[in-house]
Amino acid sequence: MNKISLVLIALALISQIKCQNEEVESDFQAYNKWRSKNKRVFLNQEEETYRQLIFFENLNQIKAHQNNTEATYTVSLNKFSDYSDEEFEQIILNKHIQRFQPDIQEEQQPKENLRKAVSYPDSVDWRNTGALSPVQDQGWCGSCSAFGTAGVLESFHYLRYNYMVKFSEQQLLDCARQAGFDTHGCNGAFQQDYFKYAIKYGIVSAASYPYVGYQTACKNTSNLPKYFPQSFKFIRSNIPDIKSAISQGPISVTVDASNWRSYQGGIFNRCSRNPQLNHAVIAVGYDAQGNYIIKNSWGPYWGDKGYITVSAQNDCGVLRSAIQVVS
Ligand SMILES: *[C@@H]1O[C@H](CO)[C@@H](O)[C@H](O)[C@H]1NC(C)=O
Numbered sequence: 001m002n003k004i005s006l007v008l009i010a011l012a013l014i015s016q017i018k019c020q021n022e023e024v025e026s027d028f029q030a031y032n033k034w035r036s037k038n039k040r041v042f043l044n045q046e047e048e049t050y051r052q053l054i055f056f057e058n059l060n061q062i063k064a065h066q067n068n069t070e071a072t073y074t075v076s077l078n079k080f081s082d083y084s085d086e087e088f089e090q091i092i093l094n095k096h097i098q099r100f101q102p103d104i105q106e107e108q109q110p111k112e113n114l115r116k117a118v119s120y121p122d123s124v125d126w127r128n129t130g131a132l133s134p135v136q137d138q139g140w141c142g143s144c145s146a147f148g149t150a151g152v153l154e155s156f157h158y159l160r161y162n163y164m165v166k167f168s169e170q171q172l173l174d175c176a177r178q179a180g181f182d183t184h185g186c187n188g189a190f191q192q193d194y195f196k197y198a199i200k201y202g203i204v205s206a207a208s209y210p211y212v213g214y215q216t217a218c219k220n221t222s223n224l225p226k227y228f229p230q231s232f233k234f235i236r237s238n239i240p241d242i243k244s245a246i247s248q249g250p251i252s253v254t255v256d257a258s259n260w261r262s263y264q265g266g267i268f269n270r271c272s273r274n275p276q277l278n279h280a281v282i283a284v285g286y287d288a289q290g291n292y293i294i295k296n297s298w299g300p301y302w303g304d305k306g307y308i309t310v311s312a313q314n315d316c317g318v319l320r321s322a323i324q325v326v327s
């Protein structure tokens with residue numbers, strides 16, 4: 001189906017439902033309010049109509065969720081509300097995570113079979129401790145891995161030296177590929193490659209190399225102060241090891257965020273039973289029920305002030321390829 005016929009169908013549907021009832025009236029009010037709040041501008045009427053139709057579909061899903069009295073989490077309109085699931089996956093989610101498997105050979109795990117039992121507290125929450133920079137916004141760019149990596153390095157640096165430096169996602173985005181790593185700018189990357197880049201070349205502050213939201217030519221950073229992390233490791237995919245790692249500091253994790261788009265708060269439990277990893281984020285805690293607290297990079301107005309809590313029983317793949325900075 002081409003774009004014009006889509007738009008014609010959209011127009012027909014909208015004018016059809018327009019006649020129906022007051023609920024539609026309130027949907028249009030919701031749309032207008034949302035649109036001015038989100039400062040949407042469109043190229044032409046066709047585009048506006050197309051986006052409006054998607055908005056109404058999303059609004060319906062949100063209403064259906066709000067009708068579900070058994071839901072453990074809430075949803076709301078947000079900046080993604082006039083994008084389709086497909087567009088959301090294409091633009092925001094990371095297309096290059098799934099292809100990679102953790103480099104298990106690089107693990108520096110103890111070789112002996114009898115490891116000492118790991119211990120960890122009942123709950124951990126690194127929010128409001130100073131160890132996390134403010135929630136960032138990757139914008140319309142699949143750069144989650146750069147945010148996941150820079151954020152974990154910030155926390156590690158903070159916990160070691162007791163002062164916060166916001167590190168540069170843009171440097172990772174621009175420079176890792178030029179340095180020979182298999183990273184793809186706004187089309188995604190695996191965090192492992194960004195950690196390796198930072199270990200080899202150092203990472204500069206975001207103040208000296210600010211985020212612009214698209215890939216640019218790698219700037220010459222030779223005169224800028226840099227932080228050189230020394231090593232990282234993959235964490236074994238089991239709950240005690242992950243919790244123990246989180247209790248030492250925020251860690252890098254990869255999740256299936258396909259259904260996260262409208263999340264607002266509460267315990268999220270609608271990930272696929274077979275998660276397709278497509279988004280890099282930071283695990284910053286867990287509660288006494290074992291639910292994981294995650295720092296996202298979709299800005300502070302998404303979710304719970306930029307964070308999401310995912311269910312211990314439906315964890316979106318959090319355990320699968322977690323990375324901890326070691327030194
Ligand atoms: C929500 O529930 C109300 C009342 O039962 C119903 O009229 C409405 O159609 C439902 N909305 C959705 C989107 O399911």
Ligand SMILES: *[C@@H]1O[C@H](CO)[C@@H](O)[C@H](O)[C@H]1NC(C)=O
Nearest residue numbers: 178218219220221222223224
């Ligand atoms: C980067 O800048 C430094 C200092 O100004 C200079 O010596 C070096 O040649 C530059 N490197 C590149 C690749 O341009």
